Amino acid sequence: MSNVETEPAELRCGAPVDGGRQGGAPVVDVLSAREVPLGGPRAMRVRRTLPQRSRTLIGAWCFADHYGPTDVPATGGMDVAPHPHTGLQTVSWLFSGEVEHRDSLGTHALIRPGEMNLMTGGYGICHSEVSTPGTTVLHGVQLWVALPEEHRNADRDFQHYVPEVVRTEGAEMRVFLGSLAGSASPVRTFTPLLGAEITLEPRAAITLAVDTAFEHGLLVDSGGVRLIDTVLRPAELGYVPCGTDTLTVVNESDGPARVMLLGGPPFEEEIVMWWNFIGRSHDDIVRAREDWEASSGRFGAVEGYPGGRLPAPALPNAVMTPRRNPPRH
Template identity: 50%
Template structure:
């Protein structure tokens, strides 16, 4: 982690907080799998609001490759949020949904007590794939709810001087996404014109982070390029963004999530023993996670459990 101030944990709620969280390369499905850059959870900051996981991928030229191909795998205690910049992804889940997602559309899967799904590039597809995969941690009161799936292809768009914002989750600048949230949060895709000088409205009760999807926008004096996640802290009513070339940002925010979590593989739980049971239920193919039908490949096996017990952790490691 690098930081724009000497001690980013001092005055955590002050507007001056800015932390640059460098991403880690990860191959989904094994060493030869689909390459992504993971910025949440980070070794120093695990969450932004209830947002607990962020993978960014592409732009990837799909010529001569199978593109994304992630076999059936389980989830618990979270919502998956799929957002594309370019290309298509075909979703199948154990509730029986088969849904192709395209740019500007939201796939929202709520795992609750347990669900499984697969993700892959469809047979007929455009040449480039780019997008983000996010998780939202479910609070204790609903973490064992029945699983759900929703697809939203008509999301609100807010225009302000210098920018247009698609509201993916929560409320931004007075516009609210139809997606179901279980904690106060926001996710928005901001498109900025060249040579823009825009003021982005924020909620001082939320903590925020931004990811550059395209261009090199300047945020409060810091130039951000695609790759790292810029954490902005809380206590801000707005943030200034300027651009030279056209730019695109993913804005994430939410009320600080104070529950301590255990995150391991595809599971979000509250203690080690819950993870052990979740892993066993997947390995034993119990009814908990159901069955994904139509994917032409095997389900992903769960990795071995670590030797030491998993410890619940807060949003800052």
């Protein structure tokens, strides 16, 4: 999915700061989402929890959009014209509906609930995303992963994976990246990552063993849940710093609760993120934008989309300056 803001903020992101603890237990930071229109007069609106001023990355996860359930006949659904990416991987995950994906590798694939599509942008790729005619309700998340310096110019790639359903007492999980609860994904990433959908029965609780070297984020889709000792509401993301070996999640609602668990070791590199590009300097972003506007071969072309490409927004009238995660108090 593209960041379709007409004036996207520039972000220069450094390594995350260490998290705090209180009485031996990790302190959970609660990140609220902001609404962003996904283009057009009847725009589908998405809720963005990453990046924001209080936190720019969780592991290598650098972007999180959460949308729906959206009435497609009323809003027009998703129609994102061909647009570019550099220096990242996109992770598409749906709860309901169906999205048609086309990219400059020649991939033509459908994104369906419970199935992950992962696209590597590396040096450059472009793609389009359109909800299918049969979709009446669209609901899901779009996530980005920053690539480390060693691999940020990696070749274009596309992977599709259908994770097994892992059932435990009171919950079921689908682990699409990394490993959790005895389930491991074979999908290749360039830094260690965790990505899983977890659905909890009413009033159920689970305690998960997690990697102490990872920081984690729990994004709530539905229901009210308690993460460790902090209550999270729908569209909120709870952040837990490194050093924790278990995470306890409790569904405090009378209906099912669904959450997305993301994790990874702190991403130590400094990056610049603007629009759909990730680089290491202002000049990297300028060059990528120029290449896209010039229709260079760097990004290739999407075949089969019935329309033109998304133009790049204007660059900010300043050199992009550092923004780091602020200290925790």
